[in-house]
Structure formats: structure tokens, C-alpha cells
Amino acid sequence: MIKGEDFIKAFEITKNDSGQRLDKYITKSLPTLPLSLMYKFIREKRIKVNGKRAVQNTRLEEGDLVEFYIKDEFFVTDSDLSFTKLNPKLNIIYEDENILLVDKKPGVIVHSDEKEKTGTLIDKVKAYLYHKGEYNPIEERSFTPALCNRIDRNTGGIVICAKNAQALRCVNDLIKNNETTKKYLALVHGTFNNKNGHIKNYLLKDSSQNIVKVFEKPTPNALSAESFYNVIRSDVKRNISLVEVTLVTGRTHQIRAQFAHMGHPLVGDGKYGVNRDDKKIGYKFQALYSYKLSFSPSNESDLLYYLKGREFKVDEVFFENEI
Numbered sequence: 001m002i003k004g005e006d007f008i009k010a011f012e013i014t015k016n017d018s019g020q021r022l023d024k025y026i027t028k029s030l031p032t033l034p035l036s037l038m039y040k041f042i043r044e045k046r047i048k049v050n051g052k053r054a055v056q057n058t059r060l061e062e063g064d065l066v067e068f069y070i071k072d073e074f075f076v077t078d079s080d081l082s083f084t085k086l087n088p089k090l091n092i093i094y095e096d097e098n099i100l101l102v103d104k105k106p107g108v109i110v111h112s113d114e115k116e117k118t119g120t121l122i123d124k125v126k127a128y129l130y131h132k133g134e135y136n137p138i139e140e141r142s143f144t145p146a147l148c149n150r151i152d153r154n155t156g157g158i159v160i161c162a163k164n165a166q167a168l169r170c171v172n173d174l175i176k177n178n179e180t181t182k183k184y185l186a187l188v189h190g191t192f193n194n195k196n197g198h199i200k201n202y203l204l205k206d207s208s209q210n211i212v213k214v215f216e217k218p219t220p221n222a223l224s225a226e227s228f229y230n231v232i233r234s235d236v237k238r239n240i241s242l243v244e245v246t247l248v249t250g251r252t253h254q255i256r257a258q259f260a261h262m263g264h265p266l267v268g269d270g271k272y273g274v275n276r277d278d279k280k281i282g283y284k285f286q287a288l289y290s291y292k293l294s295f296s297p298s299n300e301s302d303l304l305y306y307l308k309g310r311e312f313k314v315d316e317v318f319f320e321n322e323i
Contacts, residue, residue, distance in 0.1 A: 157290025
């Protein structure tokens with residue numbers, strides 16, 4: 001029975017929300033609603049679809065109306081919309097109706113963590129799209145613009161943002177199927193005998209210290225890591241080199257750990273090298289930048305097939321002309 005004092009809200013399913021199971025939609029839309037209560041409310045018809053009783057695995061279609069006869073406390077509050085007050089300045093490399101490519105500068109965190117809750121890249125992206133009228137968090141109940149790749153706080157470079165659910169699925173599939181190519185620039189200590197090479201080893205993450213350890217042979221719980229590198233130029237006198245790195249895999253701290261393991265730690269990297277002297281010349285963090293991104297979708301039916309063969313590059317890398 002529906003109690004008279006209980007609040008009622010009704011949400012129309014948008015294109016981004018369609019195709020989901022009812023329980024998955026509710027979990028995303030009302031993250032503070034306990035699962036046990038959600039299933040109870042569905043059983044008791046406190047949550048209906050198009051005015052009728054539904055079950056947890058009901059597939060939602062665009063235009064469906066999901067009705068909630070539950071207390072108001074479980075719905076979005078003003079604090080959940082704090083990002084709408086931001087007036088972000090993004091370094092946009094490319095944008096269309098499906099994706100946004102942003103040049104993230106070093107020092108910006110992509111998602112919130114225990115220490116930093118606001119001012120993240122994803123908040124700035126959501127604010128940008130909100131002010132453009134392309135994202136309304138009240139209407140888009142279960143979908144929010146999402147970052148498809150992560151970059152460490154102190155690493156700069158191109159981050160892919162999906163504007164809609166279909167684009168998010170497509171980009172995730174492209175990354176999973178190695179149909180995107182990411183190239184990095186790195187300023188490293190030392191010079192190289194070979195101007196290009198192939199690195200393949202195994203990385204084991206130590207979460208307690210937030211570092212990865214490198215092994216040359218398969219090791220329990222270690223993940224394979226593979227990269228190619230090309231030395232662009234070197235300064236023998238200063239004993240540093242500018243290197244382009246192409247990732248085959250994308251493991252945590254992969255480039256930093258692999259090059260330190262080779263005896264070429266990144267300039268400014270205090271985690272995998274000693275950056276005492278690097279700080280004196282202005283490098284407070286690692287000289288690493290994800291500066292090129294290209295797409296190579298193989299399926300003509302892919303949403304982003306129109307990007308096939310396209311390569312995108314950041315305007316400037318702060319250390320590119322160091323040598």
C-alpha cells in the first residue's frame with residue numbers, strides 16, 4: 001500500500017537511460033537508496049513503470065515513466081549539483097555531439113578522492129556541458145558525462161569524455177580492443193644507445209605505497225606491460241633525452257616505472273627517481289604528457305567510426321623544447 005505522506009516523483013526515460021534494467025537505473029539515479037529498500041519498494045509497488053507494477057529486471061525504453069512513491073530524502077539534493085556553480089576554463093582539443101577531448105594540465109585531479117572533493121576535471125566537464133545546455137542532471141537521472149581514460153594528477157594530456165551513454169560504450173570498446181593509440185612525450189635522465197625500442201615486462205602494484213614494481217618474468221598478480229619508444233633528441237652534456245612513448249597496455253604508472261627500471265627515470269619524478277636537483281630547475285613533478293591520440297575503429301557500424309584515421313595533438317607540452 002502507498003502511504004499518503006510518501007513523496008511521489010516521476011522520471012521519463014531518456015535515450016541515455018534506455019536499455020537498462022530497472023534496478024540498475026534506480027541504483028544510479030538514487031545512490032543513497034539502500035538496495036534492500038529498493039527491492040522492497042519494487043515488490044510493494046512503490047516504484048512503478050508507466051503506472052504499472054514492474055520487476056527488478058524490467059528493461060526500460062525511451063519514453064517510459066518511472067514513478068517513485070518514496071520519501072524525498074533519497075532524491076538529488078542541492079549539494080549534488082554543486083558543480084553547476086563552477087565556471088570552468090577547459091583546454092578543448094576537439095568536440096562533437098558525442099565526445100569531448102580535453103587537454104588536462106598537470107596538477108589537476110580527474111576524479112575526487114578522500115583529500116580533494118571539488119575542482120576535479122569531471123566536475124569541470126559536467127559544468128561546461130551544463131552551461132552549454134547539453135547536460136541536465138535533473139533530466140539525466142542515471143547517466144552523467146564520463147571520462148573514458150584516467151591520467152595521474154601530475155601528468156598532463158588528452159582525456160576523452162563521453163557525452164552520452166552510447167558514446168561511452170563505444171569509447172570503452174575502442175580502448176578495450178586497442179583501437180585507440182596514445183602517445184606520450186617524456187623527458188628522461190640519460191641518453192640511449194638505441195634510438196628506438198620495445199619494452200615488455202610485468203608490473204605489480206603495491207597499493208600501500210602507491211607504486212608498482214617491475215619484473216622481467218611473469219610474477220604472481222603482476223600484469224604484463226608493453227610500450228614502444230622513440231628517442232626524439234638527446235642532450236649529452238646535460239644527460240637528458242626527449243622520448244616519445246607509444247602505449248600498448250595502459251597500466252598504472254607504466255611509463256614512469258618502466259623507464260626507471262631501464263635506468264632512465266623521468267625528470268621530476270620523485271616516486272621512481274630522485275628529483276632533488278630537478279626541483280631546483282623547476283620540475284616539481286614528472287615530465288610526462290599524453291600529447292597525441294588517434295582512433296582506428298574497425299567496425300563501420302561503430303558510433304565513432306567517423307573518427308577513423310583522425311589524430312589529435314595538444315597545442316603545447318611545457319618541456320618539449322627543453323632540449
